[in-house]
Structures are given as C-alpha cells and as structure tokens.
Amino acid sequence: MIxxxxxxxxxxxxxxxxxxxxxxxxxKLNRHARGILAYSSAAVLTALWxxxxxxxxxxxxxxxxxxxxxxxLVAIVLAKATKNVLLxxxxxxxxxxxxxxxxx
Amino acid sequence: MxxxxxxxxxxxxxxxxxxxxxAVTPLSIAVLPWGLLAGSFALESGLDxxxxxxxxxxxxxxxxxLVACGLFKAGASLSTMLLTTLFVTSxxxxxxxxxxxxxxxxxxxxxxxxxxxxxxxxxxxxxKQKPEQFDRxxxxxxxxxxxxxxxxxxxVGIVAGAQLPNLQELGLDFAVAATFIALVIxxxxxxxxxxxxxxxxxxxxxxxxxxxxxxxxxxxxxAMVSAYLLExxxxxxxxx
Numbered sequence: 242m243i244x245x246x247x248x249x250x251x252x253x254x255x256x257x258x259x260x261x262x263x264x265x266x267x268x269k270l271n272r273h274a275r276g277i278l279a280y281s282s283a284a285v286l287t288a289l290w291x292x293x294x295x296x297x298x299x300x301x302x303x304x305x306x307x308x309x310x311x312x313x314l315v316a317i318v319l320a321k322a323t324k325n326v327l328l329x330x331x332x333x334x335x336x337x338x339x340x341x342x343x344x345x
Numbered sequence: 346m347x348x349x350x351x352x353x354x355x356x357x358x359x360x361x362x363x364x365x366x367x368a369v370t371p372l373s374i375a376v377l378p379w380g381l382l383a384g385s386f387a388l389e390s391g392l393d394x395x396x397x398x399x400x401x402x403x404x405x406x407x408x409x410x411l412v413a414c415g416l417f418k419a420g421a422s423l424s425t426m427l428l429t430t431l432f433v434t435s436x437x438x439x440x441x442x443x444x445x446x447x448x449x450x451x452x453x454x455x456x457x458x459x460x461x462x463x464x465x466x467x468x469x470x471x472x473k474q475k476p477e478q479f480d481r482x483x484x485x486x487x488x489x490x491x492x493x494x495x496x497x498x499x500x501v502g503i504v505a506g507a508q509l510p511n512l513q514e515l516g517l518d519f520a521v522a523a524t525f526i527a528l529v530i531x532x533x534x535x536x537x538x539x540x541x542x543x544x545x546x547x548x549x550x551x552x553x554x555x556x557x558x559x560x561x562x563x564x565x566x567x568a569m570v571s572a573y574l575l576e577x578x579x580x581x582x583x584x585x
Contacts, residue, residue, distance in 0.1 A: 259460035261441040282472035284568035288549035320530035329527035
C-alpha cells in the first residue's frame with residue numbers, strides 16, 4: 242500500500258511537471274499568454290516566501306519582534322544592494338538565528 | 346567536424362553544467378535541513394528505509410513529501426493522499442507552462458529529465474530566463490546538483506533519524522524564504538514586476554489567512570495578469 246502510494250504520487254508530481262513540456266500537447270501560447278507567463282517567476286516565488294515570513298506561527302505577525310520579518314526586510318535590502326544570492330542568504334540567515342537567540 | 350571543435354563543444358557543455366550547479370548551490374544549502382526532515386519524518390511516519398529514500402529519490406518534491414508523510418502517519422486513504430498531492434503539486438503545472446517555450450523543442454530524453462528535475466528551485470533559476478537565454482546543460486547542472494543534495498540530506502535524515510534535534514522548532518524555513526527573496530528582488534526592475542511582487546505578496550497572505558486551498562496558485566495568477574495589464578497600459582500610455 243505504501244509503495245503503491247509512493248508510485249502514484251510520483252506519477253502525479255511528474256505529470257504536473259512534464260505536462261506542458263510535451264510538444265504534442267496541442268497548445269499554442271499566444272503573445273498575451275507569454276506576456277503573462279513572463280511574470281510567473283516573480284509572482285510564484287513571492288507567493289511562496291511571503292506567508293513563511295509574515296505568518297510564522299499560524300497567525301499574522303507584523304511586530305518587529307518577529308525574527309522572520311526583520312531578517313526578511315534586511316534580506317530585501319541586501320538583495321537589492323548586492324544582487325548576490327549567496328551573500329544575501331548567508332548574511333540574512335546569520336541575522337535570523339542571532340535574532341532568534343536574542344529574542345527567544 | 347574536427348576533433349578540436351568537438352572538444353570545445355564538450356568543454357562549453359561542461360562549463361554550463363558547472364555554472365548551473367554553482368548557481369543552485371545556495372538553494373541546495375537552504376533546503377538541506379528540509380531534506381533531513383523529509384528523511385527522518387518519513388521513517389517516523391512508518392515508512393521503511395527504502396520507502397523513505399524513495400520519497401526523495403522518485404517523488405522528489407519537498408512539500409508533497411512532508412504532507413504525504415503526515416497523511417501516512419494519520420492513516421489517510423489513498424484517494425485522500427492523491428488528491429492532496431494534486432493540490433500541493435499544482436504549482437508545477439504553472440512552471441511547466443512557463444518553461445514550455447524553453448523545453449518543448451528539446452529531444453524527448455531532455456524533456457523527461459528536465460521535467461523530472463523541475464522543482465521550485467530550478468524554476469527560480471530558469472523561469473526568469475528568456476527562451477533564447479536558456480541553456481539545457483545549465484539547467485541540467487542545476488537540477489542534478491539540487492537532486493543530489495536533496496537526496497543526500499534525506500539519507501542523513503533517515504540514518505540519523507531520532508538523534509536529530511527538533512528541526513521544526515529551529516525555524517530553518519527562513520533559509521528557503523531568504524533564497525527566494527535573494528532571487529526575486531533583483532528581478533524587480535520595472536513597475537509591472539514590482540506590481541507582480543506586491544500583489545502576489547498581499548494576495549498570498551490574504552489567501553493563507555482565510556485558508557483558501559490553492560491560494561498560492563490564485564495569488565500568482567492574479568499577480569501575473571495584473572502585471573501584464575499594467576505593462577499593456579504603460580505601452581498604450583506611451584502611445585507606442
């Protein structure tokens with residue numbers, strides 16, 4: 242039963258990743274569709290991280306005692322200033338753990 | 346074709362492969378704790394060692410794996426598991442659609458391979474590229490290195506199992522947020538992209554707070570369409 246579930250889940254996940262990569266799928270992306278999809282990366286990635294940062298423990302936390310929020314704001318400034326993914330990640334994580342120790 | 350130019354071609358593929366691997370490294374590091382958790386949680390949920398590793402090796406989808414383990418533990422039915430998987434994994438449909446111009450013209454084995462490797466992280470790197478910038482070797486390097494890191498972390502999680510400290514309480518999910526921030530913010534170079542980010546952020550929060558299932562997808566689509574409409578309005582305003 243567990244193996245069956247694992248294999249079926251694999252199929253569902255793989256299908257969702259592969260479906261539109263298949264050229265035989267009769268789907269032509271017009272100018273508008275491409276124009277909309279150009280924003281997909283910025284939109285989806287933001288929709289993934291924002292809830293993590295603003296709702297760290299099940300409820301909205303906009304206080305400056307929320308280490309997720311403070312470290313994320315610093316990460317935004319660092320990313321804007323340096324455009325360096327590794328540097329931004331490492332520095333903001335150090336800050337995050339520091340804040341967590343200090344506040345927690 | 347003479348041998349020299351063949352070697353050059355091999356070298357440039359190799360270079361792109363390494364470039365991709367290097368680019369995905371911060372993201373691979375950020376997910377290591379999640380990999381550990383995916384491994385140890387699978388074992389704790391009643392899966393054996395091979396099943397636990399198979400979750401990372403063949404399902405290869407962090408959020409699906411963690412949710413599924415919770416369902417295994419709760420003794421959920423197969424249909425519940427598959428329906429939940431479908432929901433959690435639905436954002437990959439969007440990635441696959443966005444990458445269609447880049448990948449659908451590739452040969453079958455490349456499509457299958459890159460499709461299998463198309464995670465949030467790979468999309469974070471390649472989704473912002475224009476189709477003509479896309480390099481399949483770069484994508485492969487990034488995808489494979491991420492796959493190896495994820496599976497190695499899961500293996501450690503399975504082996505170390507209960508000896509690990511309580512990972513969920515450490516707040517390691519911030520690492521994932523930090524990498525996504527680091528990838529998104531430099532993309533904000535125009536008003537429509539800024540609008541996409543702001544709308545996606547606010548909408549994802551609202552949808553999360555009202556516990557709307559599939560909120561991630563709705564928030565993203567809303568942001569994408571709004572940004573595109575703004576782009577068109579700007580063009581019209583400039584009178585072309």
